[in-house]
Amino acid sequence: MLVVRxxxxxxxxxxxxxxxxxxxxxxxxxxxxxxxxxxxLTVEYETIDxxxxxxxxxxxxxxxxxxxxxxxxxxDGTILRESNSILFWLTEGTSLMPNDRxxxxxxxxxxxxxxxxxxxxxxRTRFLKRYPDFMVTTSADWDQWYATGYRALDVMEAELREHxxxxxxxxSAADICLYGYVHCAGEGGFSLERYRSVxxxxxxxxxxxxxxxxxxxxxxxxxxxxxxxxx
Amino acid sequence: MLVVRxxxxxxxxxxxxxxxxxxxxxxxxxxxxxxxxxxxLTVEYETIDxxxxxxxxxxxxxxxxxxxxxxxxxxDGTILRESNSILFWLTEGTSLMPNDRxxxxxxxxxxxxxxxxxxxxxxRTRFLKRYPDFMVTTSADWDQWYATGYRALDVMEAELREHxxxxxxxxSAADICLYGYVHCAGEGGFSLERYRSVxxxxxxxxxxxxxxxxxxxxxxxxxxxxxxxxx
Numbered sequence: 001m002l003v004v005r006x007x008x009x010x011x012x013x014x015x016x017x018x019x020x021x022x023x024x025x026x027x028x029x030x031x032x033x034x035x036x037x038x039x040x041l042t043v044e045y046e047t048i049d050x051x052x053x054x055x056x057x058x059x060x061x062x063x064x065x066x067x068x069x070x071x072x073x074x075x076d077g078t079i080l081r082e083s084n085s086i087l088f089w090l091t092e093g094t095s096l097m098p099n100d101r102x103x104x105x106x107x108x109x110x111x112x113x114x115x116x117x118x119x120x121x122x123x124r125t126r127f128l129k130r131y132p133d134f135m136v137t138t139s140a141d142w143d144q145w146y147a148t149g150y151r152a153l154d155v156m157e158a159e160l161r162e163h164x165x166x167x168x169x170x171x172s173a174a175d176i177c178l179y180g181y182v183h184c185a186g187e188g189g190f191s192l193e194r195y196r197s198v199x200x201x202x203x204x205x206x207x208x209x210x211x212x213x214x215x216x217x218x219x220x221x222x223x224x225x226x227x228x229x230x231x
Numbered sequence: 232m233l234v235v236r237x238x239x240x241x242x243x244x245x246x247x248x249x250x251x252x253x254x255x256x257x258x259x260x261x262x263x264x265x266x267x268x269x270x271x272l273t274v275e276y277e278t279i280d281x282x283x284x285x286x287x288x289x290x291x292x293x294x295x296x297x298x299x300x301x302x303x304x305x306x307d308g309t310i311l312r313e314s315n316s317i318l319f320w321l322t323e324g325t326s327l328m329p330n331d332r333x334x335x336x337x338x339x340x341x342x343x344x345x346x347x348x349x350x351x352x353x354x355r356t357r358f359l360k361r362y363p364d365f366m367v368t369t370s371a372d373w374d375q376w377y378a379t380g381y382r383a384l385d386v387m388e389a390e391l392r393e394h395x396x397x398x399x400x401x402x403s404a405a406d407i408c409l410y411g412y413v414h415c416a417g418e419g420g421f422s423l424e425r426y427r428s429v430x431x432x433x434x435x436x437x438x439x440x441x442x443x444x445x446x447x448x449x450x451x452x453x454x455x456x457x458x459x460x461x462x
Contacts, residue, residue: 065382065385065386065389066344066348066382066383066386078333080336080340081340081344082339082340082343082344083343084339084343085336085337085339085340085343086336088335088336088339089332089333089335089336089339092332092335092336093332101320101323101324102309102320104319104320104323105311105316105317105319105320105323106316108313108315108316108319108320108339108342109311109312109313109316111343112313112314112315112316112342112346113297113312113313115343115346115347116346116351117297120347151296151297152297154296155296155297158296
């Protein structure tokens with residue numbers, strides 16, 4: 001039930017992805033990296049330094065006018081933006097994106113839920129704990145982030161108490177999407193201790209074949225093709 | 232090119248939608264209403280009064296633990312949440328949701344773009360202009376919303392200068408999604424004067440057969456089934 005059943009050969013991608021523009025610390029980028037790794041795809045990896053403002057360079061804005069990573073470039077020059085959109089493009093036709101109408105709607109539901117309640121909340125607190133000078137925050141901001149974040153974790157816990165994964169018993173793109181920031185929520189100051197089903201789910205995701213950690217990047221992704229994982 | 236080519240009969244929905252929980256002022260609800268209308272679907276319409284806190288009632292939280300509208304209930308009791316997820320569920324298999332892998336990824340891209348840069352920005356300014364007591368805001372908040380909102384409108388304008396609609400020359404779920412709040416951005420204090428391609432696009436959306444205005448609701452949706460539009 002845990003194995004991604006199709007590999008690159010089965011993807012029948014008419015156009016191959018060639019290059020990922022990303023910031024290694026980003027959970028949004030990590031969603032794409034995990035998907036590439038699970039599907040056995042390899043791309044060139046280019047770090048866009050968000051801290052030095054590289055995402056606002058004319059060169060990068062030509063790739064994404066909103067100045068956000070990740071961006072995935074395809075061999076024909078097509079540019080894909082928005083992590084959840086890239087996730088859909090990559091997983092279409094694989095077991096990570098079932099054909100069933102309701103299952104697909106549930107995946108969209110979780111990615112929307114993630115965008116507002118996880119990325120902008122758990123992801124933000126983690127970023128600001130690591131880079132506190134990035135923007136001015138107030139204690140009211142933090143109170144609201146923790147309130148929303150714990151409410152979101154409660155919703156996940158309730159779902160995962162009933163099912164192995166977010167859309168039922170099948171590992172899907174929804175799990176990859178939510179894992180991106182939930183697995184490192186502690187770095188943003190969230191205590192995950194009481195979320196036992198979420199903890200069990202995290203372990204299940206980590207057991208996926210070809211799973212990598214968030215900081216395992218190189219000049220290609222996955223890194224160190226001939227020697228396994230990065231040091 | 233403007234006509235939604237498939238109607239309810241072609242949808243082959245194995246389960247019919249029966250009831251929409253919504254707040255008439257909401258652009259997120261409006262996305263779903265437009266989709267239902269375009270596809271010739273009728274549901275019971277139940278207003279959840281966001282201002283009196285009805286979205287936090289135990290009864291509503293059982294339908295959506297995040298306390299948000301719209302929620303769409305299906306005849307078998309299935310509950311769909313998140314406007315963009317409902318949009319995907321409804322349009323699957325219709326001309327509003329093409330089968331092409333890249334076109335679908337572009338639709339997801341626009342819905343993600345909308346969620347962060349339109350809903351949370353244009354939608355929010357409009358809500359707070361109408362209901363200023365709903366939450367405390369600072370002038371820095373408004374400055375940031377206008378900066379982000381105009382940047383998002385610039386991105387839309389650039390795209391619509393090249394194409395009739397957001398994913399090319401085909402009217403799709405992406406247009407419905409963005410139309411929800413962009414058509415009423417002026418109510419939030421945005422000036423749309425310089426966005427000529429966006430203006431042309433808005434007119435094209437308004438010409439869709441069975442188009443309704445944002446405040447046209449009743450105890451069913453679409454309202455006034457035997458007499459056309461609501462007064």
